[in-house]
Amino acid sequence: MCLKIGILRLSNVAKMVAHKFTVDLNKPLVFQVGHLGESYQEWVHQPIVSKEGPRFFDSDFWEFLTRTAWWAIPTIWLPVVCWCISMSVRMGHTLPQTALMVAFGIFLWTFVEYVLHRFLFHIETKSYWGNTIHYLLHGCHHKHPMDGLRLVFPPAAAAILCIPFWNLIKFCATPSTTPALFGGGLLGYVMYDVTHYYLHHGQPTNQVPKSLKKYHLNHHFRIQNKGFGITSAFWDRVFGTLPQTKAADRAR
Structure with a gap:
């Protein structure tokens, strides 16, 4: 009985320490945020609107x-997209057939984009390593949404993730359709990352990009548990995560 009481007291002390932990924004953040424990979720969703990004690691390497300019994404990945698409053409598919496969690959990416954003990037964590990994994946973007060098996915990490996605498509498709489908998915990713950067730093004048920007910034600054689509709100409509308008909120 005494042992149980002692363990409970230690647990409560640990929670109090975690709750009182304060992140020092003048020091590298990655190995600090884990100490926030259960208060991490509240902390990470209180954005700091500044174009100057924080330092993540002591190591310069x-x-x-962790820092990537937006133009690196199309520069690195569009040649890979073209090479993949050309493979299916060289294997005997006509241009209309290949175009259809590419379009389907882009459509598949929009679903992957939604699923990753909703179920992985917004997973709730409270352990030290859970908080740390979440911060690296997506939490840093919600804490510093205007950090221009951490808006797109680092190419090294994207290259690693390409391997399981290629193998998954290869398992489901034929040898000649796999490259075009993968190329379409990769093209969808490039469109996603460039669009994401533009929604934060661009000044759209046309109605469609204006609406997308408003929709995405609404996710950051108003209703962060809805509106997971970036390039469109299609899957939010399908799965019921479309945020209500301010007028609808006031009516309630």
Whole structure:
């Protein structure tokens, strides 16, 4: 009985320490945020609107890997997209057939985009390593949404993730359709990342990009548990995560 009481007291002390932990924004953040414990979720969803990004690591090498200019994404990945699409053409598919496969690959990406954003990037964590990994994956973006060098996915990490996605498509498709489907999915990813950057830093004048920007910033600054689509709100409509308008909220 005494042992149980002692364990409970230690647990309560640990929670109090975690709750009182304060992140020092002047020091590298990644290995600090885990100490926030259960208060991490509240902290990470209180954005700091500044174009200056925080330092993540003491190591200059690891710090370099976390920073990516937006133009690196199309520069690196569009040649890969073209090569993949050309493979299916060389294997005997006509241009209309290949175009259809590419379009389907883009459509598949929009679903992957939604699922990753909703179920992985917004997973709730409270353990030290859970908080740390979540911060690296997506939490940093919600804490510092205007950090222009951490808006797109680092190419090294994207290259690693390409391997299981290629193998998954290869398992489901034929050898000649796999490259075009993968190329379409990769093209969808490029469109997603470039669009995401533009929604934060661009100044759209046309109605469609204006609406997308408003929709995405609404996710950041108003209703962060809805509106998971970036390039469109299609899957939010399908799965019922479309945020209500302010007028509808006031009516309730």
